[in-house]
Amino acid sequence: MAHKKAKNAxxxxAFFMISVNSIMFFFPYIFEWVFQLDVGTTGLYMAITPVGMAVAAVLVAKVMEKVAAMPVMLGGMLGVTLAFAPITLALWPVHSLAM
Known part of the structure; x- marks a missing residue:
């Protein structure tokens, strides 16, 4: 029972990290576009985001290893893909609006 609870946690x-990083990644673009100024935070966020992505990838890899007996490497790739998907989807329209 404790094992299942830990797995769910x-x-x-992992999903919390992914969603937080998605928001952090494209928030500066929106901010700069709305206020028409270069807040200079984009670089900072871009530096932070990969760290969060790495954490998310590791978490997903660990979960997949336990749940689906998936090799860690494969789970890690899935984690990175899951972390990138919402960011890419959110960033494209924002980026094209900002340009």
């Missing part, structure tokens, strides 16, 4: 943490 890991999964929740």
């Amino acid at each position: 890991l999964l929740a943490a």
Whole structure:
């Protein structure tokens, strides 16, 4: 029972990290576009985001290893893909609006 609870907590943490990083990644673009100024935070966020992505990838890899007996490498790739998908989807329209 405790094992299942820990697994769910890991999964929740992974998705939390992914969503937080998605927001952090494209928020500066929106901010700069709305206020028509270069706040200079984009570089900072771009430096932070990969760290969060790495954490998310590791979490997803660990979860997948336990849940689906998936090799860590494959789970890590899935984690990175999951982390990138919402960011890419959110960033494209924002980026094209900002340009």
